[in-house]
Amino acid sequence: MSITYIIVDDESVAHDIIKKYCAMLPGMLLMQDCYDAIEAIEYLHKNSVDLIFLDLNMPKLNGFEFLKTLPHPPKVIVTTAYKEYALEGYELNIVDYLLKPFSFERFLKAVNKTFTDTSKPSNFPSKDVNEVDPKSFFLRTNNKHIQIVPDDVLFVEASGNYCKIVLKEETITVREKFSSILDYIPSDGLVQVHRSFIVARKHIRNIEGNQIGIGNYTVPIGKLFKAAIDRLLK
Amino acid sequence: MHLKSQVNPHFFFNTLNNLYGLVEQDTEKAQQLILKLSDMMRYSIYEGQNEWVTLEDEITYLENYMDLHRMRYHKTIDIRFDVDAEDRSIKVMPLLFIIMVENAFKHGVEKLRSGAFVHIVLKATTKIIEFDIENNFDIEEPCSSKGIGLNNLKQRLELVYHNRHELEITNKPDEIYTIRLSISL
Numbered sequence: 146m147s148i149t150y151i152i153v154d155d156e157s158v159a160h161d162i163i164k165k166y167c168a169m170l171p172g173m174l175l176m177q178d179c180y181d182a183i184e185a186i187e188y189l190h191k192n193s194v195d196l197i198f199l200d201l202n203m204p205k206l207n208g209f210e211f212l213k214t215l216p217h218p219p220k221v222i223v224t225t226a227y228k229e230y231a232l233e234g235y236e237l238n239i240v241d242y243l244l245k246p247f248s249f250e251r252f253l254k255a256v257n258k259t260f261t262d263t264s265k266p267s268n269f270p271s272k273d274v275n276e277v278d279p280k281s282f283f284l285r286t287n288n289k290h291i292q293i294v295p296d297d298v299l300f301v302e303a304s305g306n307y308c309k310i311v312l313k314e315e316t317i318t319v320r321e322k323f324s325s326i327l328d329y330i331p332s333d334g335l336v337q338v339h340r341s342f343i344v345a346r347k348h349i350r351n352i353e354g355n356q357i358g359i360g361n362y363t364v365p366i367g368k369l370f371k372a373a374i375d376r377l378l379k
Numbered sequence: 380m381h382l383k384s385q386v387n388p389h390f391f392f393n394t395l396n397n398l399y400g401l402v403e404q405d406t407e408k409a410q411q412l413i414l415k416l417s418d419m420m421r422y423s424i425y426e427g428q429n430e431w432v433t434l435e436d437e438i439t440y441l442e443n444y445m446d447l448h449r450m451r452y453h454k455t456i457d458i459r460f461d462v463d464a465e466d467r468s469i470k471v472m473p474l475l476f477i478i479m480v481e482n483a484f485k486h487g488v489e490k491l492r493s494g495a496f497v498h499i500v501l502k503a504t505t506k507i508i509e510f511d512i513e514n515n516f517d518i519e520e521p522c523s524s525k526g527i528g529l530n531n532l533k534q535r536l537e538l539v540y541h542n543r544h545e546l547e548i549t550n551k552p553d554e555i556y557t558i559r560l561s562i563s564l
Contacts, residue, residue, distance in 0.1 A: 155489075156393065157453040158400035165403075180453040181492055202389070204492045204517065226392035245396035 154200035182211035303341035339367035457496035487514035
């Protein structure tokens with residue numbers, strides 16, 4: 146169970162940063178360091194990968210010209226100091242555009258996006274070589290990164306500057322504000338039922354008065370969110 | 380004021396990215412480079428406003444710029460900067476040389492996969508300054524920007540060293556680009 150990637154960048158420290166970040170995540174497998182687009186083309190001629198970290202300003206062939214040469218490009222995360230090419234990047238269907246220098250949190254968001262995006266299933270790595278749930282994502286708690294399958298999420302509870310993510314088997318706490326937690330976890334099938342609670346609709350056991358039974362837990366329904374619940378019941 | 384040159388912002392962001400990575404691997408080297416970067420920023424922000432600066436300051440500025448470039452690439456690049464100046468306290472126009480050096484990196488070093496070089500010779504007496512820079516480049520690379528920086532430099536030279544300078548640009552067919560600037564003080 147792994148995600149294979151290459152780095153294409155003419156600056157060596159840029160490689161070190163990405164490698165260090167990837168080492169903090171389970172299952173990320175570096176296949177090759179490429180120091181310009183020509184090296185990457187040579188590598189991809191004989192091999193395939195799930196993901197490319199791509200710089201734009203490189204000798205001979207810039208990042209976008211390189212992308213256009215690939216008949217079936219894998220997922221691409223652009224890493225560059227150039228803010229002005231983002232639009233062109235999205236036209237080429239890149240997953241994310243990271244401006245150097247970027248934090249681990251921002252990087253993580255890009256990686257999560259890469260493998261939770263179901264709009265382009267054809268680009269996703271073939272199932273026979275790995276069993277990654279295409280929708281799984283990473284969350285950081287303390288110094289660990291935990292891979293989470295969206296199916297396991299029962300509900301999310303706000304707790305000051307932190308959020309509790311209650312899963313089927315465990316509860317994890319992440320340092321993220323409730324208001325931005327949906328940037329980090331896929332929102333499909335999630336419903337906000339209270340100022341401080343978001344629940345996964347499919348795990349709701351019962352709804353009684355102003356309470357929801359979910360897994361072995363009971364979650365309150367907020368006044369403002371009654372209407373959303375009523376809509377669920379129709 | 381608007382004619383005065385500014386170093387390309389991407390240079391700063393790429394340098395910051397390199398420092399971001401280096402801080403952990405080699406703290407001492409990262410600290411040295413942060414000092415160089417600060418010197419460069421201070422110089423281009425403040426000294427660039429002055430009418431005159433010393434040749435010494437200009438030389439340090441170029442050295443910092445090139446040192447920060449040296450750390451960037453995986454490929455090896457050949458950078459030479461020879462200075463022969465009897466008196467480095469002579470006054471010159473600020474940011475006099477940087478555009479030429481920046482061009483050499485932008486069109487040469489950044490575009491070549493290997494074997495890139497930038498050679499600079501600076502000679503100065505109290506009467507004359509001669510600055511020669513040559514770099515190789517990729518002959519197949521389409522020239523994108525049409526020398527805004529160099530035109531800017533030409534205008535500033537016209538204003539400050541009217542009838543006292545010569546700027547000679549040679550684009551040799553053997554993939555070597557040369558600029559010679561001489562100024563009578």
